[in-house]
Amino acid sequence: MKVLIIGAGVAGLGIGWRLLQAGCSVTILERAQPGGGASWAAAGMLAVTAELEDAAEPERALALRASALWPGFAAELEAASGRSVFLNQGGALLLAGDAAKLEVMRARAEGELRIVDAGEARALVPLLGESPDLNRGGLWSPHEAHVDNRALTEALAVAFLKAGGTLLPNEGAVAIEQGTVLTPYGRYQGDAILVAAGAWSGLLDQIPIVPVKGEVIALTPPPGAALPVPVVWGEHVYCVPRPHVGLLLVGATVEEAGFDTSPTQAGCDHLRACAEKLIPSLKDWALSDHWAGLRPKSPDGLPLLGQTATAGLFVAGGQYRNGILFTPAIAAEMADLILGKTQVIPAFDPRRFLGRFA
Ligand SMILES: Cc1cc2nc3c(=O)[nH]c(=O)nc-3n(C[C@H](O)[C@H](O)[C@H](O)COP(=O)(O)OP(=O)(O)OC[C@H]3O[C@@H](n4cnc5c(N)ncnc54)[C@H](O)[C@@H]3O)c2cc1C
Structure with missing residues (x-):
């Protein structure tokens, strides 16, 4: 054939x-x-x-x-x-932004998915430090992967x-x-x-099928700072470690903007603000890259x-x-x-x- x-x-x-x-x-x-x-x-x-x-x-x-x-x-x-x-099965931590979100997470916590409190979340991702998003804890998926x-x-x-x-x-x-x-x-x-x-x-x-634009930024840690092991999800943002290239990917915006794939300052600022709310010390990480792509949506x-x-x-x-x-x-x-x-x-x-x- x-x-x-x-x-x-x-x-x-x-x-x-x-x-x-x-x-x-x-x-x-x-x-x-x-x-x-x-x-x-x-x-x-x-x-x-x-x-x-x-x-x-x-x-x-x-x-x-x-x-x-x-x-x-x-x-x-x-x-x-x-x-x-580079299949990496380091897990994913989803922080609950509010009480309603935590209840939804509780309902999903079965099998290997389990609810963690703020202390456990910080132990899993020390980089979270004094993150205001930590208070309610979240959902831990121990084998979730990325490539x-x-x-x-x-x-x-x-x-x-x-x-x-x-x-x-x-x-x-x-x-x-x-x-x-x-x-x-x-x-x-x-x-x-x-x-x-x-x-x-x-x-x-x-x-x-229509295009849905998404922007992503990549951050480099300052000397002495380490990438998180799991993927970390906060409100409107996720942080994905790429240990083999020493980068933390922060994504992603969601916008119907036709076939435009240009990265924007507004997109970068939005992602940095969301990421720094989730992990305050990211304010010291350098911006290494910034790009956009089009998701195919039906x-x-x-x-x-x-x-x-x-x-x-x-x-x-x-x-x-x-x-x-x-x-x-x-x-x-x-x-x-x-x-x-x-x-x-x-x-x-x-x-x-x-x-x-x-
Ligand atoms: C910012 C962002 C973050 C994402 N993050 C994730 C994620 O973490 N995990 C996940 O699972 N998915 C993620 N996605 C979604 C995922 O990237 C897409 O669903 C997937 O890559 C689609 O693959 P595809 O092969 O269908 O399309 P594409 O990778 O877009 O490939 C289509 C190809 O077709 C070619 N083409 C177009 N028109 C023609 C033509 N007329 N003739 C010949 N060739 C043509 C293009 O040049 C392109 O190479 C993300 C997407 C974006 C934009």
Whole structure:
């Protein structure tokens, strides 16, 4: 089977890799460089606890499947590519900003998730110091993980190429017509075509996905200060340690601003203010980097995973804030869908929007 994929982010590369392993011939068209979209801009959290507080059941189930797959997926990908993805299972601490939030956390505290008081929270993250957000304690998830998403996309691209895939950078799809993808340089045909163009998917074939901008800053500790081990969540902010590069990522803003990816002073100031309220000593940490990216969001906030109304045309998109987390599950499940080995999950069926966005 010959498959054409539009977009070389974690979705396109991951699905392409799995399809190659299943014996398909796979070509990815990428309008820029692989891994330069949201997959580059993300903070890399596999945030099954914090990000899925209000998630619908099918999304929660997808997240849990993905989370369970991650250790094996990372090991397989590292062996196939010879690259590390820096999977770090240092846990996540979610501080309760107010009493209502703490009650919600109490209701979620089952299995390995447990409520911690201010003293325990400070012991887990000494950097919190005299944080005003510490008072009520919070929720502790001891094995929650994160990866270096930029290393992840590099590893996926290497594994994809080593498995025999064809990757055509700087060649964007401009239209899809009757089983043919048109680019400025040529026409490509496949038995199946997969749109995995992230926030830009909506520009192709009326797929209902819109961009949601997010800004992130990276801070460097002053001499003598150490990065936290877990990810720390406060109000409107999270802090993700990247020990292998000595940085603390602070994210992220959420804004519908079209396709603009420019970092703004207002975004930086907002993130610094939220982070310094959470961890006052961060005022002494130097700003090392600042960037923005576009999350792909569907009208109901759930992913679009499956065939569109056009036979042979598939989409993998709308992962919104959790596309890095979902990577191993989407790679396996979309490959099986394209190969006809499994049925679409109704909540993720792209055809649920039929007629509403034509
Ligand atoms: C600030 C921020 C923080 C985030 N943090 C996290 C996090 O901590 N954890 C998590 O799980 N998720 C996070 N996300 C979400 C996650 O990054 C995305 O859900 C995920 O990366 C989407 O992957 P993708 O492959 O679908 O899209 P992308 O990575 O955007 O890839 C799409 C690719 O398609 C290409 N393309 C576009 N149009 C065309 C075309 N016409 N022809 C050819 N190629 C095209 C683009 O150039 C791009 O390379 C974050 C996102 C942002 C912006």
